[in-house]
Structure formats: C-alpha cells, structure tokens
Amino acid sequence: MLQHVDFQEMEVGDSLPPVTKNPVTKVQLVRYAGASGDFNPIHTDDAAARQAGLNGVIAQGLLVMGFVGQAITTWAPRRYLKRFKARFTAVTQPGDVITVDGKLAKKSVAGNKLTVVCDTQARDQNGEVKISGEFEVAMPLTSQSET
Amino acid sequence: MADKSKEGMKLPVTVFKVERVKIRELVEAIGDANPIYVDAEAAALEGHPDTPCPPTFFTLAFQEFTGHYFRVLEELGIPLERVLQGEEEYEYLRDVYPEELLTLSTTVENITEKKTRSGLMDLVTLGTRFSNQSGEDVLLARSLVIERK
Numbered sequence: 001m002l003q004h005v006d007f008q009e010m011e012v013g014d015s016l017p018p019v020t021k022n023p024v025t026k027v028q029l030v031r032y033a034g035a036s037g038d039f040n041p042i043h044t045d046d047a048a049a050r051q052a053g054l055n056g057v058i059a060q061g062l063l064v065m066g067f068v069g070q071a072i073t074t075w076a077p078r079r080y081l082k083r084f085k086a087r088f089t090a091v092t093q094p095g096d097v098i099t100v101d102g103k104l105a106k107k108s109v110a111g112n113k114l115t116v117v118c119d120t121q122a123r124d125q126n127g128e129v130k131i132s133g134e135f136e137v138a139m140p141l142t143s144q145s146e147t
Numbered sequence: 148m149a150d151k152s153k154e155g156m157k158l159p160v161t162v163f164k165v166e167r168v169k170i171r172e173l174v175e176a177i178g179d180a181n182p183i184y185v186d187a188e189a190a191a192l193e194g195h196p197d198t199p200c201p202p203t204f205f206t207l208a209f210q211e212f213t214g215h216y217f218r219v220l221e222e223l224g225i226p227l228e229r230v231l232q233g234e235e236e237y238e239y240l241r242d243v244y245p246e247e248l249l250t251l252s253t254t255v256e257n258i259t260e261k262k263t264r265s266g267l268m269d270l271v272t273l274g275t276r277f278s279n280q281s282g283e284d285v286l287l288a289r290s291l292v293i294e295r296k
Binding site for chain 1: 177
C-alpha cells in the first residue's frame with residue numbers, strides 16, 4: 001500500500017514530493033496506443049511524424065496526463081480525488097524524463113471534511129513544462145491518519 | 148473549420164463497458180505500479196469494493212478506444228490532422244469499477260475563434276457526461292480541442 005501525503009499537516013504553499021518517471025520510450029508509446037486506441041501514426045511511426053513536420057514521434061498528451069494522474073494517486077488515495085484538470089503546453093518525445101511536482105494552493109475545512117486544491121506540473125529534464133494542471137481532493141478529517 | 152452553428156449540439160451517445168483488462172493495459176502503458184488498479188485486496192485497503200479506474204481511464208471511453216471522439220470531430224467538420232488537444236478536465240462524482248456499463252453524452256458547449264501567434268484557431272469545448280447502468284452520473288469530462296486553421 002502506498003504511503004500517502006498527510007494533507008491535514010500541510011499548509012498552502014507547501015510542496016508535494018516530486019514523482020519522476022523512467023525515460024519515455026517508443027515501446028511505451030506503442031503500448032499506450034494499444035491501450036487507448038489512439039493509432040495516430042505521429043505517436044508510433046517516425047517517418048509519419050516527420051511528414052507531419054515533427055522531428056520524430058511524440059507522446060500522446062493523455063499518456064503524460066496519466067503520469068500526472070499517477071503522481072496524484074501517489075499523494076492522495078484515489079477515492080478522494082474529486083477533480084483533475086490538465087492544460088497541455090508542450091510535446092513530449094522519447095527519452096524525455098518527466099517529473100511531476102505539486103504545490104498546495106488552497107485548503108479548507110467544512111465540518112468533518114478537508115478539501116485541498118493543488119497546482120501540479122509535469123516537466124522534462126530541461127525544466128520545460130509539458131502539462132500545467134490542478135486537482136482537488138476531499139477527505140474526512142478523522143480518517144486522515146489511517147490513510 | 149468548426150461550424151459555429153453546432154454550438155449547443157448534443158452528439159449521439161456511446162455505451163462503454165469498463166473492462167478489467169483495459170485498466171491493466173492503461174496502467175502498464177503509463178508505468179503506474181499502484182497495486183489498487185489491478186489487485187482487489189490492495190484496493191480494499193483503500194476502501195474500494197473492487198479495483199478502481201485510474202484518473203485518466205475515462206479517456207479510453209470517450210476518445211479513441213470507442214471511436215466516440217472521431218465521430219464528434221466528424222460531426223463538427225474538424226479534420227483530425229488539424230486537431231490539437233488544449234485542455235482536459237475530469238470531475239469525479241462516483242467511483243467506477245470493472246463490469247460497469249457507462250453511457251456517454253457529449254454536448255458542444257462552446258466554439259470560439261481565436262487569433263494567436265501561430266495563426267487563427269477555433270477553440271471547441273466539449274462536455275461529456277458519463278452515467279452508469281443505474282442512471283447515476285459518475286463523471287463529467289470537459290475537453291478543449293484546438294483546430295488549427
């Protein structure tokens with residue numbers, strides 16, 4: 001079982017522990033194509049990608065959003081995730097090493113419920129932002145120490 | 148180009164069954180080793196009756212896997228090779244587990260023309276409501292699709 005972050009102890013502005021992924025591989029793009037059904041050749045065929053004006057294949061944006069989703073459910077239990085938004089800002093290529101970080105932006109308590117909103121970003125090894133996003137988690141205050 | 152008169156249009160619904168194997172394929176492609184998505188016992192420790200769907204799983208249902216997305220773009224008259232994905236947002240209303248049958252209803256919420264540094268673009272906002280076999284809403288998805296003109 002994953003050790004989640006204790007949001008109850010965090011303050012606005014605090015950072016979440018970054019999640020760094022293994023380098024993106026071409027095989028991974030093929031796997032994601034199979035899983036999602038996105039067979040646009042710009043993700044799997046270098047010649048087709050070059051014909052489309054790219055340097056070579058690029059990752060599916062939703063794969064990188066999947067990395068961010070992985071980080072979020074590392075930080076918080078899946079069942080507490082209420083909202084997740086991603087803005088796609090740059091393309092990802094094989095070899096890129098994506099790190100997902102996050103920062104607590106809002107925190108509120110209503111009754112027995114803790115709600116936090118966090119900003120999150122997926123960056124490559126050069127610091128280029130691929131996804132800029134936001135998510136909201138809501139959880140009961142009392143069970144926080146158990147999760 | 149996107150047809151502004153199609154704003155407000157509701158698109159034909161798609162029905163999608165949540166398959167255990169598709170969840171596994173997705174988390175393996177992402178490289179997400181969180182056991183709750185594939186191991187019901189690990190999922191139970193986080194309070195789930197079965198393995199839950201990872202946060203971006205729903206993209207399979209309303210994008211490529213079912214062909215829903217392609218039909219939507221076709222209805223709107225947007226050529227696939229001109230499409231860029233701008234934003235994606237999910238609002239999770241209820242937990243969803245394998246074997247559930249989801250119905251997707253997409254509405255064209257907004258079409259706006261925008262002048263950018265790289266030329267004219269149409270920004271199309273699609274809202275998709277997912278409901279389960281009991282008629283309960285389980286997820287709202289909003290996609291901002293950019294058409295390069």
